Amino acid sequence: MHELSIVTSVVETVTESLKAYPGARVLEVRLRVGALASVVVESLEFCWEIAAQGTPLEGSKLVVNVLPVVVHCEACGQDVELEGIQSFRCPRCGEPYHEMRQGRELEIDSIEIDEAEVKP
Ligand SMILES: [Zn+2]
Secondary structure (H helix, E strand, C coil): CHHHHHHHHHHHHHHHHHHHCCCCCEEEEEEEEECCCCCCHHHHHHHHHHHHCCCCCCCCEEEEEEECCEEEECCCCEEEECCCCCCCECCCCCCECCEEEECCCEEEEEEEECCCEECC
16 A cells, blocks of 8 residues: 555654654654645555554654645746646636646654654
């Protein structure tokens, strides 16, 4: 399963960053996932428990923040947020956009351990 390999690599990354905090317990891991990253959030959450088993992350919570797609429209001269991923045109003026600014992310936002906050 695609999502399982994603969360497995997240667990590995977090475990790696925990080396600086011996004995720390992970409470929560927050992910930033773009709307176009083609992952199913529910599957990520479901696989999290499996991937975290037997690691310092066992029992932690996975929080997924889905980021909307933001494109830069040259006609409007600004960044606009797409309402869905069905249409690849600027929602303001209807022109095809030139550049995607946000929407394909798949990264660790932050990790919460015992009390401190860790930025990977
Ligand atoms: Zn536009």
